[in-house]
Amino acid sequence: MNGTATCDFQPKDYKSDLKPIWCPGCGDFGVLQGIYRALAAIGRPPHEIAFVSGIGCSSRIPGYTTAYGFNSVHGRSLPIAQGIKMANPDLLVLAAGGDGDGFSIGGGHLAHMVRRNMDIAYIVMDNQIYGLTKGQLSPTSHKGLTTCTSRHGSLEEPVNPLLYMLAYGAGFVAQAAPTDLPGMAAIIEAAIRYPGFAFVNIQSPCVTYGMEEQQLKGLKAMQESLEGLGHDSTDRLAAMDLAQHYGRKLHLGVFYRNPEPPPTYGDLVKARQEELSKNALPVERILDLFIKK
């Protein structure tokens, strides 16, 4: 993370005046708290933070956070976040959204985001359902799920976001759940601090169209900390092995963290700018390039 001066901030300093319109009990409330805590721990002032989202219940989150927020269009948080980061590498850039936003309509951006390794943390609130449009099948819904667009049960396998990200080569891949608020806040903080693209999948239940109370209990029962398992988070292959359990076991913690982070895109951009600016014509003379002598 690019840092300027940090000061003492409390989680409440990142809380905006808008009152969340999420359903009572929605997991996203917890995610919001986790983000406040993580930002306070990092201590960057709100005006140096750009928080971008797409569209969905979860994508409302920048509106509830004091920062420069951008609630954009469905599936496109990552391209916008990249433009912001390239335009001003000194900002702390966060992107967030839902599983539909990130893995369905915006799915094509993921691989390229990873490839470019920009210093951006991306948080997905994975509720395995489309919340805002009232309960349709999402790319992470399990096979056979009955929804209003899959009345006889879905025929598709879910995507595995963790495995995707590891396969694309992301330098930081983690999973968290608001059922463990301190653990989630710590993971978000670590993702933001990771110098490069960092991905956090948060199991954030939709209590209205997704999980019944029964299932929520089941979720808790599935929960298992990676640390407790003795997982070595510098081992990408071990991480992939564990990631295969996505949907069947809720592993919480850092799956993979590249111990030797490569230069970020921003570093490379800066180097190129420095190298090429040495032989720049003054911009008022740029048309001299077209002189044929």
Place this chain on the structure above:
Amino acid sequence: MSDQSPAHNLVFGMAGSGGDGIVSAGDSLLQAAAAEGYHGVMTKSFGSQIRGGESSCRVRISTEPILNPGGNLDVAVALNWEDFLKFGAELPVSGNTVVIYEAATLIPPDRIPLVGVVPRQVIPVPMTQMAKDTAGTERAKNTVVLGLIAGWFGIGAVAVMKGIRKKLAKKGEELVEANQRAFDAGRAFAMANPLRVNMNIVPSETKGALKLITDGNDMCAAAAIFAGCRFFGGYPITPSTEIMQFFTDHVWKYGGSVLQAEDEIAGIGAAVGASFAGVKAMTATSGPGLSLKTEMMGLATIAELPLVIVDVQRGGPSTGLPTKNEQSDLFAACFSAHGDVIRPVLAPTCVADTFRITVEAFNIAEYYQTPVIILSDQEISQRKETLDPIDVSQFEIIERLQPNAHDLKDYKRFAQTENFISPISHPGMLGGTYLASGIEHTEGGAPTNSGTVHARMNDKRTRKFDPLKDRKDLFEVLGNPSAPLAMVAWGSVAGVCREALQMALDEGLNVKLMVPYLLYPVAEGAYREFFASVRKGLIIEQTHLAQFHKLLRMHLDLPAGVRPLARSGANPFLPGEIVAALHNLLSELQRRHEGKLQPQE
């Protein structure tokens, strides 16, 4: 052109197979012409193959500034007839054309496969053989062609070889010498076989004056960087890709960056993000890409973010004619996106004014906090022109309005102001945090469902453009201002019409031409003023549906005698064809005057 006196203007058309070096010969000819002080325009055209296949170019050289590649050819060079004929309408031969062709085809001059025309003179030349004999390789036949041109038409005698020498310097003296021999052979052939009529071009008066040579895409990118653009996000698509290429070559030098994104949506998305972060940003594309970008264009409109989008038009719909010119993205540029949207659309008419229009697009985008479309076209973007140097110091650069300390006390990003333009903060600015959003929002940026707020915001977002319509400098009227006969044309077609206007005026027609640079929002006032004296007129455009004619009629009543001269497809309008259409209108007007025609209105 009279048979005796030298020409002020020559149009060369050449065609051959991919490896024949036709385009490179055209480049050399244009550069030589510029070095000798002439004005010139060069267009090139290819078959649909990726590599190989047929290619052609037109080079028009003139003692006066020119804004279109001209009509019928004065000189046609066919390295092989099959390829030449593929470019039928792009390389039109008339009774005034001198035709030079490869003698190895064994076709006698009176049997060349040109149907319905008897050219002025037809000369077979054993170009391939001459190249082999002098340079030891067939590949030098384009240099032979340049020698022939130098000999017969008096252009490039010195400058061509100077250019070739520079280009080949790295490859060794031997190659330069070989080309010199090929060139000399061509010239000698021409000297030994003089033309029946003198077709030399008048010596230029501005020999040695500095000239720039470039095409519309490079000019657009350079102008953008000059205007302060420091971020480009895009995805390759013909014929716009060169804009991104120019950025990747140069923008880093000025502290900027460029992103070749995974698709058009990401390209424009990154530009939207950069603009949100406070940096001037641009994206460029062609029709299919514009379709993909529309949701983001709506986003930039409602979030009131400055952004310049270049659409280099090609034939549509869908993949259409990727390498050929059309003006049929007009409706898409003005209207695509849902909801009530106005976004300014500007169009350059030639390479030279691409500079001004691009700078203007950034200024408008920044001032009004809005996406702006530059509607360029394949013809302008890919043709090369010689230009006189541009005094860039005369251009003002406008920056977006930022909040001052007072605004930041209780900052409202979308504050309703007198001119509907609100100061815009960007990340890093203390006190300026706000939520940018595609969802409707209050003055403070909070999402809202209120229909009242929505109506007020729509009003803000559309009425802010009213002053733009009063910008007289975004319209040009040429010819007789009170003429009853009129033309309106935009984009590359306007360049053809400028010449048609001059031809018509020379023939004594009482006619005028309007060239709009601002296409949308439609400046009703400017057109009303223009049409006040008009009884008959043509809206001239390269579309099938007469889109511009319809756009104007949506906004104002045109005189009943004003009708479209519209056609789609690749074939450019020819000045002569437009003048003929004007004559038709004029005779209608006269007949009506004589009472022979009942008024139709």
